[in-house]
Amino acid sequence: MVNLAWWVVFLPLLAFLLISLVTRPHRKLSGWITILAVGASFVLSVAILLDMLARPGARESAWQWLSLGPVHVELGVLLDPLAAIMLVVVTLVSLLVQIYSTAYMGEDPGYSRYFAFMGLFTFSMLGLVVANNYLEMYVFWELVGLCSYLLIGFWYEKPSAAAAAKKAFVVTRFGDFGFLLAILLLFGHLGTFNFGEVAQGVADGRLPAAAVTAAALLVFFGAAGKSAQFPLHVWLPDAMEGPTPVSALIHAATMVAAGVYLVARTYGLFVSSAASLLVVAYIGGFTALFAATIAIAQSDIKRIVAYSTISQLGYMMMALGAGGFTAGVFHLMTHAFFKALLFLGAGSVILMYFHEQNIWRMGGLYRYMKITAITMIVAALANAGLFPFAGFFSKDEILVAVKESGHLGLYWIGAFTALLTAFYMFRLVFVVFFGPRSEFSPSGHEALPDIGNPRPAQVEAPGAGASGEPAVSAQARAEADKHLHESPAVVTLPLMILAFLSIVAGFWGWPGLSHGFGSFVFFSGAGAGGGAAAEAARAAHAAAGFDWPTVIVSNFFVLLGLLLAWVLYGRRRRAADPLAEILGPVFTVLEHKYYVDEFYLWFIRHFVDGGAAVLAWIDANIVNGIANGIGALLMGIGGLLRLFQNGWVQRYALIFFIAVLVLVAVLVYREPALTAAIVGGAR
Amino acid sequence: MSTDQLGSLLVFAGLAFLVVGGGLGVVFFRNVFHAAVSMAFAFLGVAGIYFSLQADFLGVIQVLIYIGAVAVIIAFAIMLTRRGDMAETNRFVSPGQLALGALTAAGLWVALLGLGLSQWPGQPAQAPPLPAGTDLTLSLGQLLLSQMALPFEIAAVLLLVALVGAVLIAREDHPGQGRREQPGEVGKS
């Protein structure tokens, strides 16, 4: 069964090579090659999952990649419940996104290039999931970063896309720097890269406590880079420059989850150093709250969902930090479904609405896109965490785990973030699908300036829209509406599947279920052993069933958030954001994402580019200067000597005889014996 | 001092005066032709010195060649390169070079004078008398054609080469020499 995993991983790579080398000119064919490859991988993954469900346990097979003295690097596959789950999630979401992309990227000139990169991405992500040692994970980790660079910068002609791609790569690379240091630290002490052996080494205490914490924090540093945790979150919102299916696959379901997966895979490190757990929990919690607050003030449909992703990832990290391994992973799975659905839904809206992304130019689209609307509402409910939906079960588990770990502060942050999540989700739903059509809705395909969140004051004056844009006449809007229609089946089918999953997936985690998610994916204590204590805790936790206080608190907050959204946006009459007035200056701060980007840019422009310019100047003038200086010095001395050679015969004679005079003086007065000998020697 | 010593001293003084005066004349006369004439007198003085040293053959040669040939050639040269006002032809170079030149010459004179006058071992106070009947010219001739035959021949060749060379250099039309340069053009050729 294990070598099936090799096929799961390498099929998409085959697709990538086939497309980029052979079938590049044939668009349709390239699309189908990737879909077939990922589909096959999906089927095999499901087989692996079923086999894993039948007989759970870790199975590993490795192949010698590089051995050099003490350094042994393997290319291996490690299958255990965690990996099996992730395999299915990744391949399923990837398959749905590929199908969806055939329509979304329909008339794009880079069609086959897009599917080639999608194949490469799926290969790297699957490789990352099945990796059995740190270095192999780092290799696929970087490859995934590469694919995200290529796909964000897919429309490389757009300067903003190219800049976003570079930003994404550099920020995640910054995280990878930490991850690499962790690997080197662990290898330095334990002499191995393999996860099992490292966990065993840590358990046996061969790693000093300080080194364990350092390694754990560095690993988390890498994970924070990839999963866009604060302060390395800045690249994800900009990554929305890429095509929407890319955002759906990479920046919602799979790649960003890699950070959480990494922490889960190396959980042995974290468990044996309480300090690192604390850091992970609090950074996770803070990121969740931080991102949620920003999300409520965004105007771009994709950026709202992006910040929601950062917030949910914060939840997962908080869960792992609080010891809720199962909760974190379960939320990872459910989140993948409804977040992918949200992005694909947003993509469907954008596709059909003249590629417009600002929610304040939409409004009342429910009539035209019923399926998209309904599926997005399901996703919003799941994301907010209302009872029957998947989000509720995973988020509830997280809150329970946080409460059990005793971080009450985090518990209330989590609950309040649930409120914010519900609020911004339904702000989006109400503004986009319900209420009156916006006065600034686009009538044709020409690109319109970004109007951000129009303020009620601006819209007060009749006819004048934000930034002086004339309100669109009713007649023009009616004519534009004729173009609006539901997306084709290829788009709506994945939406419906994901919506179904967003509802059903939650039930697998029903507390107390005999073969529930908790009994399948759990952290079995140190290494493969599975300490008795962990076993008992898990059994007790599973049997406890619902933790009623948490259920009530979380649902109450969600409903409150929904109500607030309905009050502010459900009954609005104009395309203007009342929240701007309520929060005033705070709103503008949120809208500008706490000015984190601006700070980073300022820092880079001053210290990094500035430093580089200074050093470049130093190199050009001082180091070069010295070299040229020596050259000039020699030339100068040469020039001096030339004075003696000015062509006058008499000048030469003069010098000649001065020398004779000096010689004679020396001979006569300093060496009398010598001169006597010379003069007297005639006989 | 005996009378003949006084006599020879007087003769030497006269000759010395002639030589040094001629030398100074060469240097200090403004007109280069007067310098040439004073040079001739200096050569005459030198010839006298030879005779006073009983080197009569050399004295004759000195007169014959130096005064007869060299002085004459120099006179020709002066005549050939005569330009305008003769008085201005024999001037000194720039004062800096002049001072340096004078200093060097004087320095050399002082240094070597000290050496010359100092007593070095084996210096004969008085010139040893020549054995009677020694014919300087005869012995010189024998020496020249016996031991010194080779240098003698080489000297002959040298003279020939010099002769031909001088003629070639001073020829009027130099093939491929191009136009004359004006004084202003320094080092541009």
Place this chain on the structure above:
Amino acid sequence: MSFPVLSTIVFAPLAGALVIACLPAARKEAIRWVAAVAAGVSFALSLWLVFAYNQAAGGVQFVENVPWFPSFGVSYHLGADGISVVMLLLTGIVGFTGVFVSWGIEERVKEFFITLLALMFAVSGVFASFDLLLLFIFFEFAVLPKFVLISVWGSTKKEYAAMKLALYLVLGSAFTLLGILSLYFVAGIHSMDLIQLANHPFTHGQQLWLFALVFLGFAVQVPVWPLHSWLPDAHVAAPSAGSMMLAGVVMKLGAYGILRVALTLFPQGAVYWAPVVAVLAVINVLYAAFVAMGQKDLKYLIANSSISHMGYAVLGIAALTLSGLSGAVLQMFAHGIMAALLFALVGMTYDRTHTRQIAEMGGLARVLPVIATAFVIAGLASVGLPGTASFWSEFLVFVGSFGIFRVLAILAIFCIVITAYYILKAVQRVYFGPIRVEKFQKLHDARWSDWVALSIIIVFIVGVGAYPSLLTDLIQTGLAPIMARLPESATAATAFGAGWLAWLGGAR
């Protein structure tokens, strides 16, 4: 003695040059094909060498030893051990692709290829020679074609750059010659043969100053930080094939020299100076990276990034561990082909847009897709992405040096972020984004000769990236004798190093 493989590899380019000399200058095509064949022979044989080298036996193989100056004990001694095989392969690749990249040269084609082949001859000579003086002669001979290449076919400030290169390199080789002669007389065994000298026990004191001398001599070539200012000017001024050979192979002569002469003969000296070398290496890495970031000219950026990457190789050498050294040698190979590819691409871009200023170029990817894709691959290789050869080399260097110079290694590792920043910034500014300059609309993409060159190098970059042990096993056998002679306390570099050196180097 069987077929003299090494002599053929070394002298094939020279033979090609001589044949070209006989061809009339007008027949450009014939000249180009003769050059291609000559370089091709050398490349094919070096490729064959990789597989024919008997790794089990190890040591120096394919030996050709003919006494040359018996009175001095100098002999024409060619041989190849693990390291030389890898370096010869590098020379073969860069030389062969260099010929194809310069297919478009029009003025003075005949002299160009004669010089290029002469350079290839000199460089492969250095890598194959096991006699100290022979190595030095080839080393010195290499300066001549470089000077001619830059000063005749160069571009910006070519005379200045050529003269500067010549002066620096001659300065370097002056120290090297001083080192070689002093070690020859100090050893007194009346032989210049590397293997015999390696067995000769130099005293500890001798090893200290001899190592310093030889290292300094070769350091100018690498270049190590204070002596580097010749490189950017020379690389920028050189024609694309010239800068390919310069960046691809000639920079490695210095590092190879340090490894082959300084490290093999004076291990204790190496251990003593290791912290200083490490500090210089890290300065090299960070300084050049920052300077590269501040550059406006694309070719200057790549030249400085080459210095930064060679800093990693020197750091690997300073670590004196097996993984550090093998990482250094692999980095020499990986950076060699990658720098050659980058310079080839910049050359191609320059031939079409006639500008190298990053600001003036933009959006070339739509007009030059092949060159843009190759540049992205090369850029990612220089960033050290897995799947490219430089990932493995940098990783091995990090593993090797992390244990010994903790603080310095961290600084060097941090530089992968800076490199990513400036390389991708350049790629974004030059190839992505909209086309800003109107006349760049209609540029013709890569010709067939460019295709050949690019594909060969990319195959090697990705090939070694996917399966590095092909080369690392070779390198490991090559390093075995050196590692054996390193005093076991080599890892305790601080044992000999003066106190503050150790502190600076970050004791374990």
Place this chain on the structure above:
Amino acid sequence: MVPLPYYFALSLTLFSIGLFGALTKRNAITVLMSIELMLNAVNINLVAFSRFITPQALLGHLFVIFTITVAAAEVAVGLALVLTLNRHRDSVNLQDFTWLRG
């Protein structure tokens, strides 16, 4: 016959005058003349020392003969040169003939 140092003194004086002339005169011909004076000074010395120290050997005299030959040749060539230069540069001033400068 006055004692030897007198002759030496005379020769030295003549030599110095000749040297002074050669170093400081602008006119090429005067320089040549000064050189002739220096040569004569040397000849005086040769003859005087030969007469006082080795009256029989006559080597000094021989030397003088050869010096005179050389001097004559030298004057001839020297003046030829001066004439040609004069034809080119229309002046006899040594400072105009500076083609051979660095």
